[in-house]
Amino acid sequence: MTLTNTHILQQTRFLFSAAKATQFAEDAGVEVAFAGRSNAGKSSAINRIARQTKLAKTSKTPGRTQLINFFQVADNNWRLVDLPGYGYAKVPLAMKQSWQNLIDTYLRERQCLQGIFLIMDIRHPLTEFDQTILKWTKQSHLKCHILLSKTDKLKYGPAKSTLLGVQRELSAFPDASAQLFSASTDIGWDEAREKLLTWLSTTA
Ligand code: GDP
Numbered sequence: 001m002t003l004t005n006t007h008i009l010q011q012t013r014f015l016f017s018a019a020k021a022t023q024f025a026e027d028a029g030v031e032v033a034f035a036g037r038s039n040a041g042k043s044s045a046i047n048r049i050a051r052q053t054k055l056a057k058t059s060k061t062p063g064r065t066q067l068i069n070f071f072q073v074a075d076n077n078w079r080l081v082d083l084p085g086y087g088y089a090k091v092p093l094a095m096k097q098s099w100q101n102l103i104d105t106y107l108r109e110r111q112c113l114q115g116i117f118l119i120m121d122i123r124h125p126l127t128e129f130d131q132t133i134l135k136w137t138k139q140s141h142l143k144c145h146i147l148l149s150k151t152d153k154l155k156y157g158p159a160k161s162t163l164l165g166v167q168r169e170l171s172a173f174p175d176a177s178a179q180l181f182s183a184s185t186d187i188g189w190d191e192a193r194e195k196l197l198t199w200l201s202t203t204a
Contacts, residue, residue, distance in 0.1 A: 011074040017067035029077025036119030038085030041149035044183035115143030146178035
């Protein structure tokens with residue numbers, strides 16, 4: 001990892017939001033998408049990895065991020081993509097279906113998508129939504145890296161055994177990996193950032 005690379009994610013800036021496929025960024029360059037259930041800690045993880053405080057909006061109101069948000073990394077043709085949080089019970093069904101369709105369209109059609117960072121609250125790993133994303137990445141031969149977020153909420157022993165349990169489940173998914181992560185501390189920051197940079201710097 002070069003010194004330039006360690007700072008490159010800090011030069012990430014918001015591009016625009018898309019409510020439908022015609023508003024997506026041009027399908028060129030390299031993208032890494034962030035997915036997760038609402039409130040899993042996805043926005044906080046993006047901010048932490050990019051060493052910025054307000055890049056992705058974090059909110060105590062689950063489900064606020066309803067659009068696909070595109071971020072540009074430095075001057076490269078690299079983008080981070082924040083997918084709408086999924087699974088907040090209080091959202092009307094029609095709205096849930098419209099998010100689901102937007103996520104489905106993005107995941108199915110995106111040629112420049114390198115892989116997915118899937119954020120899970122370590123206290124509720126591998127929900128039905130997470131399993132759906134995992135299975136889909138396997139079918140599409142896409143990489144999937146799981147951040148077990150909010151690791152600071154658990155003691156080391158239970159956190160480590162959750163990670164081992166998740167890794168056991170991943171034995172059926174050869175292109176999937178998992179790590180501990182906390183947006184409030186430095187747990188997992190280095191590992192997540194290196195993984196992201198490795199994926200971004202992969203030219204198709
Ligand atoms: P999102 O809906 O998945 O984008 O989740 P947010 O990033 O908005 O986080 C949801 C809530 O969890 C917020 O109150 C965050 O402050 C909190 N949170 C997120 N990540 C962490 C973490 O690593 N540790 C702790 N303790 N809280 C976190």
